[in-house]
Amino acid sequence: MATTHALAGVALAALVASEQAGVALPAGFVGGLFPDLDLYVGHRKTLHFPVYYWPLALAGGVLVAIGTGPATVGLACFLLAAALHSTMDAFGGGLELRPWEATSERAVYNHYTGRWHRPRR
Numbered sequence: 001m002a003t004t005h006a007l008a009g010v011a012l013a014a015l016v017a018s019e020q021a022g023v024a025l026p027a028g029f030v031g032g033l034f035p036d037l038d039l040y041v042g043h044r045k046t047l048h049f050p051v052y053y054w055p056l057a058l059a060g061g062v063l064v065a066i067g068t069g070p071a072t073v074g075l076a077c078f079l080l081a082a083a084l085h086s087t088m089d090a091f092g093g094g095l096e097l098r099p100w101e102a103t104s105e106r107a108v109y110n111h112y113t114g115r116w117h118r119p120r121r
């Protein structure tokens with residue numbers, strides 16, 4: 001799943017910042033992986049923000065519009081990929097170790113509502 005998130009981040013970065021591919025694609029890759037760094041500490045809660053990454057990504061886009069450069073493009077692509085990752089997790093399985101058993105009703109934590117999204121599977 002981590003590779004799917006990383007490649008989704010790269011694909012999204014390629015769509016929105018293809019002219020800055022040298023920084024956009026690695027930033028999308030890292031941003032796509034970043035939320036899962038919480039694998040052993042509050043997985044899908046500590047670094048997953050299905051709501052809050054989106055306004056940050058929008059702010060990153062505004063920064064790019066104001067001053068396009070490697071740092072702003074990289075930051076925006078990182079945040080966009082992290083937002084996509086956190087949202088995608090709600091559409092997958094739950095937190096169970098064997099997802100085919102579908103025993104968990106927790107997909108990703110929504111810090112805005114203070115509740116877990118249920119897995120859509």
Ligand SMILES: [Zn+2]
Nearest residue numbers: 035036085089
């Ligand atoms: Zn995740």
